[in-house]
Amino acid sequence: MNERAGREGILGDIKVADFTTMMAGPLATRYMADLGADVIKIEAPEGDYIRTRQPIRGESSAYFGQINAGKKSICLDLKQEADRAIARAIIAEADVLAENFRPGVMAKFGLDYEAVKAINPDIIYCSVSGYGVSGAGAKRPAFAQIVQAASGYDLAFMGYQDVGSRPPNSMLFVADALGASYAFSSILAALYHRRETGEGQYIDVTLLESMFQLMVYEVQEAQFPAREVRPLFRPLKTSDGFVMVTPTSQRNFENVCAAMGHEEWLSDPRFATTGERHRNWATLYELMEGWTSGRDSASCERLLNGGGVPCSRYKTVKEALADPLLADLGTMAEVRDRDGRFKIPNLPFRMSRSRVQVQPYVSGLDEDREEVLAAFGLEAPAA
Numbered sequence: 170m171n172e173r174a175g176r177e178g179i180l181g182d183i184k185v186a187d188f189t190t191m192m193a194g195p196l197a198t199r200y201m202a203d204l205g206a207d208v209i210k211i212e213a214p215e216g217d218y219i220r221t222r223q224p225i226r227g228e229s230s231a232y233f234g235q236i237n238a239g240k241k242s243i244c245l246d247l248k249q250e251a252d253r254a255i256a257r258a259i260i261a262e263a264d265v266l267a268e269n270f271r272p273g274v275m276a277k278f279g280l281d282y283e284a285v286k287a288i289n290p291d292i293i294y295c296s297v298s299g300y301g302v303s304g305a306g307a308k309r310p311a312f313a314q315i316v317q318a319a320s321g322y323d324l325a326f327m328g329y330q331d332v333g334s335r336p337p338n339s340m341l342f343v344a345d346a347l348g349a350s351y352a353f354s355s356i357l358a359a360l361y362h363r364r365e366t367g368e369g370q371y372i373d374v375t376l377l378e379s380m381f382q383l384m385v386y387e388v389q390e391a392q393f394p395a396r397e398v399r400p401l402f403r404p405l406k407t408s409d410g411f412v413m414v415t416p417t418s419q420r421n422f423e424n425v426c427a428a429m430g431h432e433e434w435l436s437d438p439r440f441a442t443t444g445e446r447h448r449n450w451a452t453l454y455e456l457m458e459g460w461t462s463g464r465d466s467a468s469c470e471r472l473l474n475g476g477g478v479p480c481s482r483y484k485t486v487k488e489a490l491a492d493p494l495l496a497d498l499g500t501m502a503e504v505r506d507r508d509g510r511f512k513i514p515n516l517p518f519r520m521s522r523s524r525v526q527v528q529p530y531v532s533g534l535d536e537d538r539e540e541v542l543a544a545f546g547l548e549a550p551a552a
Contacts, residue, residue, distance in 0.1 A: 178205020197348075199237055344379060413483065
């Protein structure tokens, strides 16, 4: 695909041997591709499992595409010595190796850190796992939902709901998204370290510890139980949906009173101070909902935001993607796979001197075999 010509970006001289599958590891390496890295996705002959997941267009998974855009694909059966030799040749010239097999699997292939370091002493080797590569949790199988349950996140989330006798259903891969971000940032830190010292190193990223970074209050409250119940931000019902309003500071509260036309709340002793508002938080939300319930969500959002009150109506993902704000930000990038074009989100930051952009292609399974082998001076039969 001609979209691959002329890679740009701050990582334009970095080569990545990507042995990752599923979500956490592949997202981290896709972020590197967004910054210009040459990422070679090394897949088993049957391909990454995510290639089979909905939504499917023709024979291509858009789900897979968002996670793996901008990578080259080659199939290698690591149980075969000939293919392990190809893997070692790629690793020998790579700057980064990323993998998220269960701990011990790469060692069975002779591709653990110590073996790889003998081939390429300067390599940065990043392992992503549920509970770490050593210790009591190393052999525990893990997926995002398992880790989210184990971290306390699901029960903490349940505790913030008005009703519920069981943890909430789970289909958002929070642990994977967080783990990807920390794998990405740790690899960048290791690249900087290597630039300064010439030294490669091993990185051990865990999904469990990634989850604790999300729960700042909860981690501290577990050690030092709070004397008062934490105020909850509750959805406010409107005539056609819900809005979120956050009257946190004194200024926010004053703006809420003015925007809703209830300045008498300012002199109400139940809301006179931040402490009193917190003690009467549920009452305040009932009063605010008395105002929002008589208006549609768009009107609430317009009137409250216009009055300096942070507010948003609840949107579906489809509605959020249609927001003109995303066009202003340049959020969505168009990419192409074998079944056509579609859009995926860019990374959520822009740099004034460096390109940050999803690469505009998604490789089919083993599509780049000849190109990859030629780049390393290798020949092999098709997988």
